[in-house]
Amino acid sequence: MDYATEYITATLKEARKQQGLSQRDLSAAAGVPQSHISKIENGAVDLRLSSLIAMARALGLEVTLVPRKSVVAVKAIVSAPQSEFVRPAYSLGDQDDDG
Amino acid sequence: MDYATEYITATLKEARKQQGLSQRDLSAAAGVPQSHISKIENGAVDLRLSSLIAMARALGLEVTLVPRKSVVAVKAIVSAPQSEFVRPAYSLGDQDDDG
DNA sequence: GTTCTCGATATAGAAAAACGGATCAATGGA
DNA sequence: TCCATTGATCCGTTTTTCTATATCGAGAAC
Structure with a gap:
């Protein structure tokens, strides 16, 4: 399993746990069997794009x-506390305005 | 083929053409048969993550x-003329030219 | 001690990707 | 005209995912 693959599966797992979902929860939401999710998270399978998209979608993520050369900037946005980077300089408060 | 899948395959094809590569060129670089690349670009197959990563890597792209909620901001960066958006205020002398 | 959830694992079968190699029509250049 | 390149397509074979279902050990709750 190379780095890129590991990044993907680790991100999926992280997102799932962060949202307090069990593998069975995600299974129900994504339409992928729990047994298969376990394999995916453990890097035991080379999942198909449709499976990746289904899981990502169920977790509020998108495959891009x-x-x-833009990866660093993108990761900065993604890992940011979901404000400062997307928010232009004129908004100073720390209220988050996303729905 | 749903939107997300189409976005992926279209982006791959775009990147390949933009770099002046033929399917055979990409095949040699990514280790994926040209016949398969043709199918992928036409949305005829549900490719595996390893194939996606191999092709992306050969094209200087990364799967993320x-x-x-960050998709819009990310796409702004990616589609930007590769200067102003990727270069936040705090990084000043940062030349990135990759060859 | 029983019951529940959790993630990991097993089995068996169907479906599909991946591979290799070959071919074909269209195109463009010598 | 001849030749090379490009992308699409076909064939046959191998490998693998994917699904469905069930089970297991660990841990927590009652």
Whole structure:
């Protein structure tokens, strides 16, 4: 399992746990069997794009392709506390305005 | 083929053409048969993550998972002319030219 | 001690990707 | 015209995912 694959599966697992979902919860939401989710999270299978998208979607994530040179900037946005980077300079308070 | 899948395969094809590569060129670089690349670009197969990553890597792209709420910001970065958006205020002398 | 949830694992079968190699029509250049 | 390149398509074979279902040990709750 190479780094990119590991990043994907680890991100899926992280997102799931962060949302307080069990593998069975995600299974119900994504339409992927729990047994298969277990294998995916453990890197035991080379999942198909449709499975990846189904799981990502159920977790509020989206699969994207970004140029290598933009990866750092993208990860900064993603890992940011969901405000400062998307918010322009004129908004100063720390209220979050996303629905 | 749903929207997310189409986005992925279309992005791959775009990137390939933009770089002036033929399917055979990409095949050699990614280790994926040209016949398969043709099917992938036409949405005829549900490719595996390893194939996606191999092709993306050969094209200088990376597969990432981004929260839905960050997708707009990420796409702004990616589709930007590769300067102003990727270069936040705090990084000033950062030349990235990759060859 | 019983019951429940959790994640990991097993089995068996159907479906599909992946691979290799070959071919074909269209195109463009020598 | 001849030749090379490009992308699409076909064939046959192998490998693997994916599904469904069930089970297991560990841990927590009652």
